[in-house]
Amino acid sequence: MENSISVAGLVKRFGQTTALDGLDLTVAQGEVHGFLGPNGAGKTTTIRILLGLQRADGGTVRLLDGDPWHDAVSLHRRLAYVPGDVTLWPNLSGGEVIDLLGRLRGGLNPARRNELLERFDLDPRKKGRAYSKGNRQKVGLIAALASDVELLLLDEPTSGLDPLMEEVFRQVIAEEKGRGRTVLLSSHILSEVEALCDRVSIIRQGRTVETGTLTQLRHLTRTFISAELSTPPNGLASLPGVHDLHVEANQVRLQVDSAQLDTVLRQLTSHGVRSLVSQPPTLEELFLRHYETEPAK
């Protein structure tokens, strides 16, 4: 088994609206996969289909070599899920919910449970209604992370966590990856994605618009260059991949597609570089480009 999750051409409609419109997603075994997209892009719907809670209207879905709709119960014993908004039973304590969910998944590791309670600094004795948003999220995370499962499906799991807990979460996920678990992490926090994810899929309006390693994605972005040359440059404008070119005597400012960086730098050095400032591509830039809604057609 190579891929833990393979989704191709997934379609899901709710009445008139099309939530998923040919979505593709491949998560290899043992990787941490970032799942990004603006609100309403279809991330939660995708995860619910992977859980067999909703049925796809089209496309193929394979999860841990099974069919999520038909084999739901046996697959659920091998995965753990944390929703973006964990809701608890008001009259059950956090510790009770952790134990219950763990047992229903087929058992949880008590030592790991206690370690996580300590690291996330959670009082398991409080009743469900008494927890704040962040603490409810911790209950869901601990229940999932203390279970001995192959795959973690996390839907914006850190919403409401403070930066300190966010850091604990990153350490724990890094450890899980070290143990060979596969993680699908839906998130909006780019630093989290950069720190944790091997590969990333960006979806928008129910379709996958970008997928690959972070390095590959960086290649899709542009580098900003500002240089002072010995002689006024020429021929820059005709080079492929150059954008927003400004030339004032010996001063040059431009943006270049990462794939064309080498060619442009050769051209610049041929004019004698006196000083050079270059800003690496930021993921933010890439994400923002994809998050912005398309103008009405």
Next chain:
Amino acid sequence: MTAFTGTGSLARLIVRRDRVLLPIWMLFLAVLPLSLASGTATLYKTDAERQGYIDDLGSSPLLLLFYGTKPTDPNLGALIFWRSATGMVIMALIGVLFVIRHTRVEEEAGRRELLGATVVGRHAAVAAALVTMAGASLIVGVLVALGMMSQDTPAAGAFAMGLAWAAAGILFGAIGAVTAQLSEGAGAARGIGIAALGVAFGLRGAGDVTTGLSWLTWVSPLGWIYNVHAYAGDHWWVFGVIAVATAAVTVLALRLSARRDVGAGLLPPRLGPASAAPSLSSPLALAWRLHRGSLYGWLVGLGVVGGLLFGGVAKTSADLLADNEELTQIMQRIGGRSGAADVFLAGTLGLGAIAVAAYGISAALRMRTEEAALRSEALLATGVSRLRWAASHLVFAFLGPTVVMLVTGLAAGLFYGATTGDIGREVPRVLGGALVQLPAIWVLAALTVAVFGLTPRRAPAIGWAALSVCVVLGQIGAALQLSQALLDVSPFTHIPRVPGGPVTVVPLLVLTVIAIVLVVAGLAGFRRRSVPVT
């Protein structure tokens, strides 16, 4: 008075939020005595006719329990004030629920915090809920009074009656405001508030039914309101008592509210166990935790108290009927004293069954609550199949009412047997009367399950609507002279009148099969559809 700053704005917010619900119940209650008065006026024209009617109704302790002591004057207004007394209990119930809805529910949802951070005084939230409830109650009171005056009853009596209705809403609104301060959860606040109303009702009822215990009526706030006796003395001074009590309870609510933190209750939240007991490892174990409170409540409320009351009153009511000469002939036809007691028992067990059907529906609707709160999603994402999850709740929707009816029948049978001196004979007969009701109860719970599985968003509306239809058909269907085909819509119509009547097995079997088919359809739908539907 900065503590009350913002009360007006919050009251307007309440009116805005309840702009549909508020007029509906106000109009419903305002029209109730009017329609009763116009109907009664055409049927009973003279004082003598009305006195006969009052004596007929008053011969049943069960009716005295609801209506209070018989009016001392048989004029139309006094008869209507007496007959529509249940409307005042409904006003009181709405008062409790309305004030909790706009105080504790808001606080639990965190919306009070949002408003509390604006320019709003400490007392404003409680005050706004009370002011709105008082305003709505007074409008209902004025409408009731105007409606009664339109039936040519004296103005003084009409206004005493309207004020009594308004007072029920206002006084119990204030009591609701106190119970809203006690617990963190709105559910517990409602429970305490309704229990307080139940105690008030029980004290008043016991005082009105039992000779020698009439002082009990004066212990109960509901008793004061009944004792206004509009059109039959117009005891205006009682309003003085009610006003003083309302003021005292309101001050208590405001004091309690000012003493505690926003979001907290006066009863401190208890910490739970740090880890789950080994038994909490299945959906059924979780369902037990979620359902046990209401199961206990129904067992105690209806099973024990109701059973003892039904059983204990059965013989008294038969004896009272026997003293009534006009009814003796009818009594002979239905089998003498024990026959009358049987009719009473079959009737009250039928009433109890309607209440238990409400329990079955609410237990079935628990699945919908869990789904809408996204809690079922968390469970269904573990190794729990949909059927196993649903079954854990269905156990309570079907076995819960069964156990409650069983205990009701046993308690009523034991008590009735004790009064007649033949426990061995009465227990199986009365228990049978309770158990024959079960198929009808199951049909209503099963209908709710079917709707939940097939079109979940409509489940609460259709479940409760079905129960309302059964109540209307069962309680006033015959009086409205509805056709038998229409009456047959209610499953309760097909339940044999036991004890006393013959047990017909076929309708019971048919109802049980209908219930099974509905559950199967619901589960089949639930397995196919998306979860959660929000």
